[in-house]
Amino acid sequence: MAPPESGPLDQRLARFIPQELIEDGIRSRGHAFLLMRFILVAAVLTIVFAPYFILYLKLPYTGPMTLLYGMSLVLTPVILQRTRSVRIAANWTLSCSLAVLLVQCWTLGGVSSLSYPWLSCIPMSAMLLRGVRGGAVWTLVAVTGVVVVGVADAMGLLPAGPTLSAVARGATTITVASLTVGLSGLAWLAESRAEALLQDLQRQKLVFQERSVRDWLTGLANRSLLTECLIQGWERARRHGPRGAVFFIDLNDFKLINDQHGHAAGDQVLREVALRLQDTVRSSDLVGRIGGDEFALIIEGVESQNDVAVLAEKISHAIEEPIAGGGVTMHVGASIGVAFFPDRECHFGDRTTLPRIPAGASTVRGEVDHESVRRLLEKADAAMYTAKRKALRYWIHEHVADETLRGTIARVSEPPPAA
Missing domain, CATH: 3.30.70.270 (Reverse transcriptase/Diguanylate cyclase domain)
Known part of the structure; x- marks a missing residue:
């Protein structure tokens, strides 16, 4: 059962979330529902764009990669139910998403591939799903992946994609890396503010709890x-x-x-x-x-x-x-x-x-x-x-x-x- 403040969407998503996570603190419950929304959005995008990539563009390896990614999304609620851990389930989802994007970049032309700009979404998603600390780790991983793909493409180690000049390739790498850092920074600011507000609410809750069992004049037990x-x-x-x-x-x-x-x-x-x-x-x-x-x-x-x-x-x-x-x-x-x-x-x-x-x-x-x-x-x-x-x-x-x-x-x- 979803919390009473949830909307119709969360009422449906709550079926895939362990009850103890729903009844847990605001932060754990919020991350669990964010994870389920992320899976839903990723599944919709995969279903919508897969025919375009496979049938129209006829990109190699896209069919198997789409199938594997879809299976990873299906497994995420199962992992969440078995482990009762949002952290483990979120790491699984982010790992699969990053792996799919890196493989597609590696096989479809490096910085000129359509998957390369999407790497910038990983840190922002990680900040929302894992919080500030986990998001910082994933930001470092994503930026490293962006730079590695860019360097490998510049050295000619990746299959040729659409023809780009050396200047354009370098500019693309720098742009995507900057976009990755910028989006992660915005997500970090939002998540930090949310955590600060939650900590303040928690402190106020403790104060109210203390006042509810303490005499206001003497501070003794009531x-x-x-x-x-x-x-x-x-x-x-x-x-x-x-x-x-x-x-x-x-x-x-x-x-x-x-x-x-x-x-x-x-x-x-x-x-x-x-x-x-x-x-x-x-x-x-x-x-x-x-x-x-x-x-x-x-x-x-x-x-x-x-x-x-x-x-x-x-x-x-x-x-x-x-x-x-x-x-x-x-x-x-x-x-x-x-x-x-x-x-x-x-x-x-x-x-x-x-x-x-x-x-x-x-x-x-x-x-x-x-x-x-x-x-x-x-x-x-x-x-x-x-x-x-x-x-x-x-x-x-x-x-x-x-x-x-x-x-x-x-x-x-x-x-x-x-x-």
């Missing part, structure tokens, strides 16, 4: 990225262990800062807290902002509950450090709720009300879904509100993992009150 990373971390912990923990952090007295010092000061506090969180955790841990003054952490490789308690204390102390800005010193605290994963109470895929996964079906990611993550975040959120209600720094929600106790209310571990 809720969408946190959810996806939590799904992946849950799967890793479920399969390989050890377990992980999700921290839900809510700032205390943040509204007071906004009311007293303004939203600019509040934004500065959020950015500073984000930096402190990143400095406190490991580089492999993920820090995100869920919204407002709420943050979340995903910690993998948790060996014990004590590790989580120690980290929660470090985070609390880091956040409680004074924040200077705008000529004032601001103070905030944090209430932290922690929940562990994997958590069978939250694992939506384990519920008996859901249909069983068929035997042999892929479970790389399907058993842990967004609903499971939502329930886990609700547990961490509930633990955070418990800490806030009890005026504690943190509250750890620990699920009982014993199968005999499954379905009971999860026990909650309460740390000692903050000093």
Whole structure:
């Protein structure tokens, strides 16, 4: 199936292009369709001009050469399907085209043959089919072929064609060589501009992708990225262990800062807290902002509950450090709720009300879904509100993992009150 922006011609040509190339990036897809258009144009020109060369001009070797060239064009879609490579298929087509033109020049009179000027089309075609780098190589090959044919003709090594003076032969060689370089230069300019535009589009795409998963104010992961990373971390912990923990952090007295010092000061506090969180955790841990003054952490490789308690204390102390800005010193605290994963109470895929996964079906990611993550975040959120209600720094929600106790209310571990 051709891309939706394609016209009727591309819809037909898409039948000869592997699906993965159609779904590939803009550059690979574009080269694939250009190659098919090139084959179509070459086939039409061959069919139209072959009778003129064979029947009217009665040029020797034209019939076999036309047949061989037609076969090479037919083989190009086959090569494209087998190799899944536009580069290989384009090189095959360009090689056959150049070989046919050089053989005809060699056998039909050198620079005076009708095929000689057509050599100038090879570099331009190569630039379009192979890009700047591949086109530069083919330009060098084509110019070399033009010069070799011209020199061989001047030395009398080729069969005699229409009578031309030495000056005319030299002028023809120089003209065709210049035309070859000129056309390749124009194609190079067009292709370079196209590649520059595509690179710019790619950079913009990466920027938009980054913005779609990053919080605009702090640069931290947003809720969408946190959810996806939590799904992946849950799967890793479920399969390989050890377990992980999700921290839900809510700032205390943040509204007071906004009311007293303004939203600019509040934004500065959020950015500073984000930096402190990143400095406190490991580089492999993920820090995100869920919204407002709420943050979340995903910690993998948790060996014990004590590790989580120690980290929660470090985070609390880091956040409680004074924040200077705008000529004032601001103070905030944090209430932290922690929940562990994997958590069978939250694992939506384990519920008996859901249909069983068929035997042999892929479970790389399907058993842990967004609903499971939502329930886990609700547990961490509930633990955070418990800490806030009890005026504690943190509250750890620990699920009982014993199968005999499954379905009971999860026990909650309460740390000692903050000093």
